[in-house]
Amino acid sequence: MMFAKLGRGAVRSSSSESGLAYLLLAPVVILVGGLILVPVFGTLVLSFFRDVTFLPPVKFIGLANYRRLLSDPDFWNSTFVTVMFAVVAVFFETVLGLFYALVINEKFRLRGVMRAVVLIPWAIPTIVSAKIWQLMYNFNYGLLNYLLVHLHLSSHPVNWLGTPLSAFTSIVVSDVWKTAPFMAILFLAGLQSIPSALYEAAMVDGASMFQRFWNITLPMLRPIIVIALVFRTIDSLRIFDLIYVLTGGGPAGSTTSVSIYGFKLYILGDFGYGSTVSVFTFVLILIFTIVYLKVGRFQEGMKR
């Protein structure tokens, strides 16, 4: 690990040296502390208050917001939507990302161009990709319905963003399109670090392409897959931009993520309860991260 080496980095150490180190670190500590840690702490504090813009005064109400949270069906619905989204989207991202990585790891002409092409969905703003998908999902003149009807795959157009299940699916599809490239890049680096001698030995033993994939590629990639899953799960649990544009959380709350729910509360001016939801969003991410890291380490232990 990178951490293990950090301690050894010192050339010499003296008290003036650590003074300089603190000076070099000061901007980071001030910015991250002042604009991230303090706001997070402030949000935590606010979650114990009744703070509604149009109904002053701000008042300490203890755990009342948390009691409201526990009995709020909209909140539990948003938690369910968020977790479902994270599980489904991250699964398909991993599969598609692995497919991308396997292809662009091969030697062929224009490989460099292909790697850039794969990165394009990742590089453009999420809002832009959301708008493009929204247009493609359009009921009357969207590309998807046009193709569905004209290729005779369906007799009637689909109301993509209009029903709960299709809206959820549409969001997953757009998100997978946008984020599979990130997975692909991590997996590609993993593929490149697998010694080619392993494949050569397997080929001498007569292993087929698919046997080599199952018995060499996948097991060797496992540590990177775990890392990629952690990154992407953390990120997908905070999904906001895409849903904000595509459905705004509807229809009937079927695509309301916890971030969307919290944001709506803020927009309504309910900062106290909005903060409570935000605190919970963070707790949700924390739970997933801890579980992943535990499971990841557990698997490493199994290998030995």
Add this chain to the structure above:
Amino acid sequence: MREQKKKRILVWIGVVVIAFICLSPFVWMLVVSFAERPDFLASEKIPYVFTLQNYKQIIGTRDLHVMDYFKNSLVVAFVVTVAAVVIASFAGYAVSRMRFKGKMAIILGVLAVSMFPQISIVGYLFKLMTAIRWINTYRALIFPYIAWVMPISLWILVSYFMQLPTDLDEAAMVDGANRIQALIKVILPLSAPGIFSTSLLVFISAFNEFMFALMLTTDYHARTIPVGIALFEGLHGQIPWGQMMASSAIASIPLVILTLIFQRYIVQGLTAGALKE
């Protein structure tokens, strides 16, 4: 060999499929942005007519403010990139090469921060920025963005700095350089690829950020292009898809160019954090 041939065919099929998946939405954006009417698929009676009018309108009509949003995004992302890379370089140097108390706490603290969801910050930031009257200014975005990109910047830069032997600094310091000179004259030039990777990733994430910009800006004086596009209304009701896609194309240009030219550095930056052991 038969298998070799089979594999080549599979790879080419894969290349075509991937290119189709990744590019078709992007191409569709361009197609609609050049269309006279965005609903040309609705009926056979509506022909596809190529036109530049959408681009002319969004560039020429000041009241749409698309170019203002674009400029705001470029300015904010550029300032954030320069500031974040400078700040992270100093901090990364201290972390990777100097001995001091509380180092681990600072590293872990900064990394843990990358786990926070934006929603758990934005409400408080809104209140803070309102209180100090920064709403709808560049600085209301620039400072939070710098803080927000700090974990990834530090992580990439530290992983580059760690690859350089400490003998380099020692040699420079034996020659009479102080710490800062060693950093600027020896370490930074040797870490140029890492600094460049960091800059690219920071620029892209600052340019694309949405939630903070949505909450902390109110009009074209500071509103960035993602927010501008998300809230695009046009001038006459009806969803102006043509103009919206043209705006999207303009918003994507800098990022697509950066990606095509510097693909290698972006890939290095993305993998540096995750995979350097």
